[in-house]
Amino acid sequence: MRLTVSVKHLRKENRSGIYRYRRRVPEDLRLVIGKSFIDQTLETTDELVAVQRREEIHQKVQRLFAELRSKGTEKLEYQTAKETLKDLGVWQGAQSDMQPVLLDTSTPPVFEKMTQAILAESDPKKQLLLMKAKFQGVKPPAIRLNEAVEVYLDERAGDNFENLKKQTTLAARALCEAKGEDNPEIAEVTFDDAYKLRDTLLEAGKAADTVKKRLGSLRAVYNVAKRRLNLPQLVNPFGGISLPKGHKEGPAKEKRQALTVDEIKLCQPEINKSNEDIKDLWTLMIYTGARPSELCRLKWEDVRLKDDVPHIRINAGPGRPIKTEGSERSVPLVGRGLTILTRRKEKLIGTAHSKIDVIPRYAHRGGPGNVSGLMIKAMKKADVWVTIKKVPYSIRHSHKDWMRRVAREEMTNRIHGHGRKSVANDYGSDEFLSELEKIISEGLERSGLHPGIGNAIDS
16 A cells, blocks of 8 residues: 655555655765664554654654764764774773874784774775774864854753744854854853954944843853863853943843734734644634644643543643743633644544644744744734734733733633742642633633634634
């Protein structure tokens, strides 16, 4: 039986019907990875489950390739040499470097083993690698800015990842330009370089707040690199740098505003021109008040449609960071929010779907950013979008306002995951779901968005 959809790197075994993920390893990475193909069983004969599992493995493989390439030739060569020497038995697990293997400084068995390995190696690249290790030794490469940034972003991945990545990348790029190097060693960046960056940005007309933000991003990158990469001697050149006198900070940061019901109605025709996932996410944001990232990473095991009060459970999990501990919560489903998830669930009948993402297209790390971009595009066409103030996330602010009109702050905080989590939050087996359901329904109805299937946003 052939696949009903064509998905790259997805194969089906003819006899067993089990799906596999299989792809060729790029030639420049084969030495360090140690094989020509990545071939992994997906342990299922269900096509829908296979597509989901294939996407998870594919994202991991893509990240592996990108990570190896981002480390540059020097890092790749070091890792390849280390793995090759481990296979020969001349590199111990805890080692970080190796001295040249010379006749007058090495033990005869190690010298003989290295010499024979070089003579027996048929791959010219691998042979050259062994020769360099034998006569020059092996040293770990210096940590460069790109690697430090990647470690920082990995640690800080969360609800606002796309903006964090953007700001950190801009800061790193500015440092490279100020220092005159594409990817400098972090230990070679001096206090003079840091002050030069500051002054260059100010002379270019950048606002004082922007300059502080760039310096703060780099300071955070160095702090994380020092801890995560075990660099106790690393000096952070961006620590304690302030703006020179005469450069005042700008006005307080502009705050995001709620969308009015009329503005939501204006956006709806443009949203309806988007794909089905964007349309559903927009409506779910309106009916639940959940963050876009929380909805993008929702799995079916967290959707409780058969409970007395249908609801979604928002919590942390692998690849699913949450903003704060208090963000973990249950949100009742009403009106079209319930209808959308019921419809999507019906399409999965007969499949083992509990671990599947509700909206797989946008469940990956960059997904929420893609969703925001498409929604902003629709809002611009509707002439509703305003930089910082009126954005897709504004719907969450709207939902908060609607709920405040009908309920006390404690209950609205439960709906939106605001405030600190306390022991008291865990009391009560139904987590106040019945009361929260009534609050959401009443809040939507008073706003002009009736919680039924036919509602104001379509009018």
